[in-house]
Amino acid sequence: MTQHAAILPILIPFVAALLQLAAKGYGIAAQRAIGLAATLLGVAATLWLVLLADDGMVRVYALGDWAAPFGIVLAVDRLAAIMVLLTAVLSAAALLYASAGFDAQGRHFHPLFQLQLVGLQGAFLTGDLFNLFVFFEVMLLASYVLLAHGGGLVRTRAGLAYVALNLAGSALFLIALGMLYGTLGTLNLADVALRLQSSEIDVASARLACILLVAVFALKAALLPLSFWLPHAYAAAGAPVAALFVIMTKVGIVSILRVQAIAFAPAAATADLLDGWLLPLALATVLFAAIGALAAPRLRDLTAWLVLASAGTLLVAPVFSQANVTAAALYYLIQSTFVAVALFLIAERVAVRRGVAADAFQPGPRIHAPWLGLAFLLTAASAVGLPPFAGFLGKLMLLTAVRDSSSAAAIWSVLLFAGLLLMLVLAKGGGRLFWERSPSHPHGSTHPAGWCRSLAVALLVSPALLLVLFAGPVSDYAARAAAQLHDPQAYVAAVLGKQEIARETRP
Amino acid sequence: MEALLAIAIGLLTACGVFLLLRARTFPLILGLTLLSYAVNLFLFASGRLRMNAPPLIRDGAAYTDPLPQALVLTAIVIGFGMTAYLVMLSLRALSESGDDHVDAKEKL
Numbered sequence: 001m002t003q004h005a006a007i008l009p010i011l012i013p014f015v016a017a018l019l020q021l022a023a024k025g026y027g028i029a030a031q032r033a034i035g036l037a038a039t040l041l042g043v044a045a046t047l048w049l050v051l052l053a054d055d056g057m058v059r060v061y062a063l064g065d066w067a068a069p070f071g072i073v074l075a076v077d078r079l080a081a082i083m084v085l086l087t088a089v090l091s092a093a094a095l096l097y098a099s100a101g102f103d104a105q106g107r108h109f110h111p112l113f114q115l116q117l118v119g120l121q122g123a124f125l126t127g128d129l130f131n132l133f134v135f136f137e138v139m140l141l142a143s144y145v146l147l148a149h150g151g152g153l154v155r156t157r158a159g160l161a162y163v164a165l166n167l168a169g170s171a172l173f174l175i176a177l178g179m180l181y182g183t184l185g186t187l188n189l190a191d192v193a194l195r196l197q198s199s200e201i202d203v204a205s206a207r208l209a210c211i212l213l214v215a216v217f218a219l220k221a222a223l224l225p226l227s228f229w230l231p232h233a234y235a236a237a238g239a240p241v242a243a244l245f246v247i248m249t250k251v252g253i254v255s256i257l258r259v260q261a262i263a264f265a266p267a268a269a270t271a272d273l274l275d276g277w278l279l280p281l282a283l284a285t286v287l288f289a290a291i292g293a294l295a296a297p298r299l300r301d302l303t304a305w306l307v308l309a310s311a312g313t314l315l316v317a318p319v320f321s322q323a324n325v326t327a328a329a330l331y332y333l334i335q336s337t338f339v340a341v342a343l344f345l346i347a348e349r350v351a352v353r354r355g356v357a358a359d360a361f362q363p364g365p366r367i368h369a370p371w372l373g374l375a376f377l378l379t380a381a382s383a384v385g386l387p388p389f390a391g392f393l394g395k396l397m398l399l400t401a402v403r404d405s406s407s408a409a410a411i412w413s414v415l416l417f418a419g420l421l422l423m424l425v426l427a428k429g430g431g432r433l434f435w436e437r438s439p440s441h442p443h444g445s446t447h448p449a450g451w452c453r454s455l456a457v458a459l460l461v462s463p464a465l466l467l468v469l470f471a472g473p474v475s476d477y478a479a480r481a482a483a484q485l486h487d488p489q490a491y492v493a494a495v496l497g498k499q500e501i502a503r504e505t506r507p
Numbered sequence: 508m509e510a511l512l513a514i515a516i517g518l519l520t521a522c523g524v525f526l527l528l529r530a531r532t533f534p535l536i537l538g539l540t541l542l543s544y545a546v547n548l549f550l551f552a553s554g555r556l557r558m559n560a561p562p563l564i565r566d567g568a569a570y571t572d573p574l575p576q577a578l579v580l581t582a583i584v585i586g587f588g589m590t591a592y593l594v595m596l597s598l599r600a601l602s603e604s605g606d607d608h609v610d611a612k613e614k615l
Contacts, residue, residue, distance in 0.1 A: 130578060130581075134581065134585070137585045137589075141585075141588060141589065141592070144589075144592055144596070145592070148596065148599075153600070153603045153604055156596065156599050156600045156603055157600060157604075157609070157610065159596055160532065160593075160596055160597065160600055160609050161609060161610075163589070163592070163593050163596060164527070164535055164539065164593070164609070167539045167542075167543075167586075167589055167590075167593065168527060168539065168542065170585075170586075170589070171539075171542045171543060171545075171546045174546045174547075174549075174550055174578075174582055175546055175549055177550070177578070178546070178549050178550040178552075178553040178575075178578075179553065181550075181553045181554070181574070181575065181578070182552070182553035182554075182555075
């Protein structure tokens with residue numbers, strides 16, 4: 001059983017999606033039950049994987065028992081285990097929230113949700129670049145439909161732009177993979193790492209292929225010149241869907257971290273591939289997001305800009321390719337994901353409570369929900385990095401980790417200045433939403449949110465405090481994960497084994 | 508042979524990108540389709556072009572690289588599904604706004 005642990009996070013949602021399609025005749029209640037059971041099972045399975053992965057071994061799962069580099073493998077190290085656990089927990093909360101009524105606003109929500117999970121988990125686990133492309137597409141195809149879930153021209157339009165952009169991105173991904181295969185003769189990540197170190201490759205083509213690959217990941221991670229799609233698409237999506245989308249940007253970031261640490265950094269041909277351009281762009285993304293947040297008309301738009309700001313902050317990590325920076329970035333990634341997801345759900349609750357005023361930053365009717373205000377305060381304070389919340393710790397770790405580098409001054413000033421801007425925006429916006437009243441506005445719904453929604457929001461808000469209380473174990477695990485990620489020899493040895501790979505010489 | 512293929516890929520890409528930049532849904536779909544044709548040809552060529560060689564392993568014969576063919580097949584299937592969805596989405600946008608512009612406003 002233990003050797004099959006690696007495939008469980010992919011298999012569970014896949015089987016659930018099939019069961020849900022089969023159970024369509026029994027109504028949405030059956031689909032909900034299957035979905036919630038599957039996500040809970042997913043949390044248990046990924047938690048097990050996190051514990052298993054902590055022995056420091058890279059677990060390699062050869063699909064169909066075809067050995068790498070010829071077969072497709074899943075490779076589970078601590079980083080992959082953390083990411084699948086994070087995805088499983090967030091998806092459980094998002095599904096719980098969606099089960100309170102959002103799922104009934106359109107067709108096939110539940111199977112698509114599970115299929116998107118398949119894509120997300122697969123993208124974190126796979127050790128093969130073409131397989132990564134396939135999981136990206138599974139994830140994107142489900143996300144295209146989920147984005148349009150709930151209907152309305154706004155979502156259709158946002159969907160159209162999002163789909164077109166990502167199809168162009170997929171074309172670029174395939175071109176990158178074609179070039180990589182044409183130059184190196186392999187698409188297995190560990191084998192790519194080995195081949196990049198050999199002296200007989202065409203360095204220029206290899207570098208071009210690698211940089212194209214990074215560009216595709218940067219599109220998913222929303223690095224500045226490629227980030228204009230994000231606020232539009234995320235703000236248009238329904239709250240539980242936006243919650244899943246938050247993890248999609250993390251897929252791009254983790255992919256960049258992984259290819260940089262395992263394949264690019266150890267090879268002389270590509271060691272300087274990210275130098276000089278990624279850091280300015282990442283910092284520019286943070287500034288761009290902060291300025292965008294200043295102009296955000298609604299809480300959900302503001303949250304989308306916050307996602308972009310945290311993506312920019314996280315993209316500082318691959319530039320350094322050092323274990324301590326990556327460890328800090330991992331902690332930051334975990335807390336910023338929870339915060340963004342929680343804010344999307346809170347924005348929707350606020351919008352429902354305020355009726356026509358929705359979550360726009362304008363005076364509106366009174367919100368009879370002190371818990372909602374408290375949840376907003378907690379997440380907003382954590383999002384901008386105020387002590388004593390997890391956001392503060394994350395930012396502190398990241399800033400401390402980069403302290404000795406030559407670019408420390410730029411990183412410190414940009415991150416702190418952007419944090420100040422975001423704090424002003426959130427303080428002003430929160431004041432508008434919760435305190436400023438206009439008697440002329442009709443009341444929104446005063447119905448209680450129901451236990452599903454309340455529990456989901458509580459689950460997502462509590463990490464802002466829990467991640468502080470358990471900061472020791474979490475950051476230790478992140479540090480071990482980072483150390484393992486930056487030891488590419490162990491990864492390559494685990495995936496490829498000791499045997500010599502027979503290669504055909506090609507013209 | 509190489510030159511011919513390179514020109515074909517280049518032409519398809521150029522037309523695809525040109526159509527992609529038009530802000531109407533039908534040219535957009537055509538552009539993405541042309542782009543995916545170009546990408547498929549490119550993937551196919553990444554295993555090197557070889558004339559009169561068997562597609563599968565045969566003893567003693569120099570065979571063509573089978574992996575790009577598998578990759579192209581996967582890419583075609585995925586691209587087909589995506590295009591089908593994009594067509595449906597465009598039709599929905601058209602019916603909701605009465606306009607095929609990608610940034611169409613609400614129907615009055």
